[in-house]
Each structure stands twice: as C-alpha cells, then as structure tokens.
Amino acid sequence: MNVNVVGSGYVGTTLAACLAEMGHEITAIDIDESVVATINEGRAPLHEPGLDELLAEHVGTRLQATTSYADLADADLTFLAIGTPSRSDGSIDLGPLSAAAEMVGEALSGLGGDREHLVVVKSTITPPGLDRVREALATGLGDVAGAVEFATNPEFLREGTAVSDFRNPDKIVFGTESASALATLEELYAPLIESTDSPIVRTDPETAMLIKYANNAFLATKISLANDLGNVSKEFGLDAYEVMEAVGLDDRIGEQFLRSGVGWGGSCFPKDVNALIFSAREVGYEPPLLEAAVEVNDRQPERLLALLDEHVDVAGERVAVLGLAFKPGTDDVRNSRAIPLIEGLLERGATVVGYDPVATETMREVFSDTEIEYADSAEDALAGASGAVVATDWDEFAALDSEFDAMAEPVVVDGRRIIERREGITYEGLTW
Numbered sequence: 001m002n003v004n005v006v007g008s009g010y011v012g013t014t015l016a017a018c019l020a021e022m023g024h025e026i027t028a029i030d031i032d033e034s035v036v037a038t039i040n041e042g043r044a045p046l047h048e049p050g051l052d053e054l055l056a057e058h059v060g061t062r063l064q065a066t067t068s069y070a071d072l073a074d075a076d077l078t079f080l081a082i083g084t085p086s087r088s089d090g091s092i093d094l095g096p097l098s099a100a101a102e103m104v105g106e107a108l109s110g111l112g113g114d115r116e117h118l119v120v121v122k123s124t125i126t127p128p129g130l131d132r133v134r135e136a137l138a139t140g141l142g143d144v145a146g147a148v149e150f151a152t153n154p155e156f157l158r159e160g161t162a163v164s165d166f167r168n169p170d171k172i173v174f175g176t177e178s179a180s181a182l183a184t185l186e187e188l189y190a191p192l193i194e195s196t197d198s199p200i201v202r203t204d205p206e207t208a209m210l211i212k213y214a215n216n217a218f219l220a221t222k223i224s225l226a227n228d229l230g231n232v233s234k235e236f237g238l239d240a241y242e243v244m245e246a247v248g249l250d251d252r253i254g255e256q257f258l259r260s261g262v263g264w265g266g267s268c269f270p271k272d273v274n275a276l277i278f279s280a281r282e283v284g285y286e287p288p289l290l291e292a293a294v295e296v297n298d299r300q301p302e303r304l305l306a307l308l309d310e311h312v313d314v315a316g317e318r319v320a321v322l323g324l325a326f327k328p329g330t331d332d333v334r335n336s337r338a339i340p341l342i343e344g345l346l347e348r349g350a351t352v353v354g355y356d357p358v359a360t361e362t363m364r365e366v367f368s369d370t371e372i373e374y375a376d377s378a379e380d381a382l383a384g385a386s387g388a389v390v391a392t393d394w395d396e397f398a399a400l401d402s403e404f405d406a407m408a409e410p411v412v413v414d415g416r417r418i419i420e421r422r423e424g425i426t427y428e429g430l431t432w
C-alpha cells in the first residue's frame with residue numbers, strides 16, 4: 001500500500017521504516033528540514049537501535065522523506081505521528097497535532113471522484129481531544145470531508161527498543177468507525193499480523209485511545225507501587241529487589257515493571273498520566289490512585305539526594321551524575337530523572353559532572369556547559385568527585401570498578417541498581 005507518515009520522531013520514523021520493511025511504499029513528512037535530510041541520507045534523526053539499518057535499506061526505494069504535503073492524496077492512508085506535549089496544567093497541547101491535521105486536510109482537499117483516504121491518528125491523545133482533530137481535519141478538507149475516514153491506532157512501543165517492539169507487539173489496537181477503515185488497517189498490518197500472531201483489538205477511535213492511556217497509567221502506577229513498597233523495604237533495612245522478584249512470580253502480578261528506584265521519566269508516562277488525571281477532573285472525577293502514582297514518582301529523586309546528604313555535604317564539591325537519558329538505549333532526556341537530580345545538586349551548591357553514552361547533546365539543551373560539566377566517560381566523571389548518583393541503568397555502569405578509586409570521596413548512591421557493590425566505596429541503593 002501507499003502510505004504517508006506525518007511526523008518523523010521516535011514513533012513516526014519507526015513506523016515509516018517498519019512499514020517499508022513490510023513491503024509498503026512510504027512517504028515520511030516532517031516540517032523539520034534537518035530531520036527530512038537525515039532520513040533521506042538513510043540515517044535515523046534520533047538514536048534508536050536497528051533504525052539506521054532499516055532506513056539504510058529502504059530509503060530511496062520504498063521510503064522517502066519530504067517537507068512537502070503536496071502529494072499526500074496519492075496515498076491510500078495517512079498516519080499522524082505528531083507530538084502531543086504536556087502543558088503546565090497537565091493537559092496536552094493539541095496545537096501541533098491539530099495544525100498537522102488541518103494541513104493534511106488541505107492537502108487531501110483535491111481528492112476527487114470515488115477516491116477515498118483514511119487518516120489514522122497514531123499520536124497519543126485523550127478521547128475528548130479527538131473531536132478537535134476531527135474538526136481540524138474537516139476544516140482543511142472543506143467540501144470533500146466525506147471522502148476521508150478517520151481512525152486511531154495507538155502505539156505501544158518503548159524508546160530504546162522501538163523497532164523490536166513494533167515488530168513484536170503484545171497487541172495491535174484499531175479504533176475505526178467503519179468496516180472499510182478497519183479493512184484498510186488490517187490489510188496494511190497483514191504481514192505483521194501473520195508473522196507475529198499478535199492479538200488484534202477492534203474498537204472505536206475513543207476506546208482505542210483510552211486503552212492506550214490505561215495501559216501507560218497501569219505501568220506507571222505499577223512502578224510507583226514498587227517504589228512505595230521499595231521505600232518501605234529500605235526503611236526496614238530490607239532489599240526491595242529480593243521482595244519484588246518473589247512478588248513478580250505471581251502470574252497475576254507479573255515480573256515486569258517492578259524495578260524500583262529513582263522513578264519513571266520519558267516523554268510518555270509523565271505526560272500521559274497527567275493528561276488522564278486532567279481529563280478525568282474535567283468530567284468531574286478525581287483519580288486518587290493516579291495522583292498518588294505521580295506523587296510517589298516526584299519524591300524519588302529527593303529521597304535519593306537525602307541518602308547522599310547522609311554521607312557527604314556536596315556544597316562546593318564535584319558530584320558525578322551517571323546517566324542522563326530517561327532510560328538506557330535512547331538519547332531522549334525528556335522528563336529524565338537526571339533532571340531533578342541535577343537541579344537538587346545545583347541547589348546544594350555542588351559542581352555537577354554529567355556523563356551519558358549517547359544523551360550528552362540532548363541534555364546540553366536542558367543544562368548548558370556553563371551550568372554543568374559534561375564528561376566523555378564515566379571514568380572522567382568520577383575522577384575527583386565527592387559523590388556519584390546513578391540516574392540511568394546503562395549496562396556499561398555495571399562494569400565500573402577501579403574507576404571509583406579516583407573519586408575524592410567514594411560515595412555512590414544508585415537509583416537504578418546497576419552498580420556492583422565493591423570494597424572501597426560507600427554504596428547506597430535507593431530501595432535496597
């Protein structure tokens with residue numbers, strides 16, 4: 001099939017590359033010229049394992065990127081994979097997605113005769129917000145609004161494993177309003193459905209989006225519960241990992257997303273849980289459990305710094321922050337737990353030295369070189385430091401050993417249970 005993917009971020013680029021891999025003809029559209037140029041060179045505009053290889057294989061044959069909406073109507077369907085960032089009140093900013101929907105509508109307004117087109121929202125957007133996107137699309141379409149159908153197809157991939165998650169989904173959710181829209185999506189995904197046996201959930205567009213929010217809210221709350229129980233374990237002098245490993249053996253609970261520590265970050269859990277809380281309040285419901293999940297998460301970085309305070313007064317001292325990305329495998333620092341840790345250290349008057357294998361450049365946009373130092377290796381970050389805090393569980397941190405010997409005061413507070421305890425360091429785990 002011939003497919004447009006509007007928005008070439010983590011989701012859009014992964015979608016475009018994986019659909020090309022499935023044999024479809026893809027046009028990736030982004031307003032950012034540098035993103036488009038990078039994709040057309042056969043490289044990913046962001047760090048995501050496996051994506052460069054897929055793009056190198058398919059760009060120029062089954063996939064090309066452009067900033068132009070001009071040929072949109074030539075395709076069978078158009079995905080919208082535009083960001084839906086948080087506002088300060090927790091609601092999502094529908095501006096970029098609505099603007100893109102209107103531009104798509106305008107580009108499709110030339111559709112004539114019996115041509116039909118399906119517009120599929122891939123972005124995560126609360127059910128009440130969908131009408132605004134429908135309206136924006138209809139405004140752009142004008143007279144031919146009837147020739148375009150509307151659907152949602154929420155995405156469940158994780159950053160850092162986006163390509164493999166897309167290829168092996170736990171479920172595929174289609175939110176459609178007609179049998180023909182559903183048939184189009186099933187035809188598009190047929191190669192994936194056949195190769196993976198993934199269960200298909202067929203529902204309406206709004207329910208599909210609430211499934212997405214409920215999914216993320218459940219996972220974030222699961223981690224917050226693990227953190228709450230982890231804090232209790234620590235106060236009892238017990239190891240939360242030993243406890244939760246046993247708890248996870250219960251099939252009804254499951255072993256995943258029970259790793260306690262400095263909490264959840266990223267572009268989605270914080271944004272989506274807060275958006276769900278905001279939307280629930282708008283219709284008159286206060287969701288106490290979701291609010292508590294956010295509160296527990298917000299407190300974890302300060303708990304970590306309080307542990308550091310017990311061992312060292314960091315005012316005027318160098319402190320290493322190991323890991324800047326919100327999780328390993330990505331250069332994304334959006335809502336990374338490293339950010340409140342760095343802020344707390346700066347408030348204490350520390351000189352912060354950050355290190356991350358891939359996220360230094362993205363963190364430079366949050367903290368400039370005048371605010372914090374960036375090291376080229378964990379070894380350089382640790383040298384001369386009077387304390388180290390661990391914000392991201394990059395594998396390479398597990399191998400650190402003699403590097404700690406160069407610290408001025410070898411106090412290590414681990415927020416991710418990645419550092420090996422060893423002789424010669426004062427080691428504190430956040431929940432163990």
Ligand SMILES: NC(=O)C1=CN([C@@H]2O[C@H](COP(=O)(O)OP(=O)(O)OC[C@H]3O[C@@H](n4cnc5c(N)ncnc54)[C@H](O)[C@@H]3O)[C@@H](O)[C@H]2O)C=CC1
Pocket residue numbers: 006007008009010011012029030031032035081082083084096099100103122123124125155156157158159267268
């Ligand atoms: N990042 C993730 O792991 C996941 C994200 N999602 C959801 O998918 C959506 C997209 O997220 P990301 O890919 O992370 O966003 P992103 O911020 O990485 O990428 C969005 C892209 O859209 C482009 N863009 C903005 N306005 C445009 C326009 N009018 N026309 C064309 N391009 C335009 C931007 O230049 C940018 O490249 C969000 O709603 C997010 O919640 C869902 C599942 C996973």
Ligand SMILES: O=C(O)[C@H]1O[C@H](OP(=O)(O)OP(=O)(O)OC[C@H]2O[C@@H](n3ccc(=O)[nH]c3=O)[C@H](O)[C@@H]2O)[C@H](O)[C@@H](O)[C@@H]1O
Pocket residue numbers: 124155156157158159160216219223256257258259260261262263264265266267268269326327
């Ligand atoms: O909607 C989205 O964007 C995506 O959000 C999450 O994916 P992602 O944010 O990429 O990463 P996760 O692996 O879920 O990790 C999120 C945060 O939780 C933290 N985490 C995760 C697992 C755990 O046991 N403990 C824990 O603290 C991670 O360190 C990270 O900061 C979901 O897992 C995806 O299914 C979803 O599609």
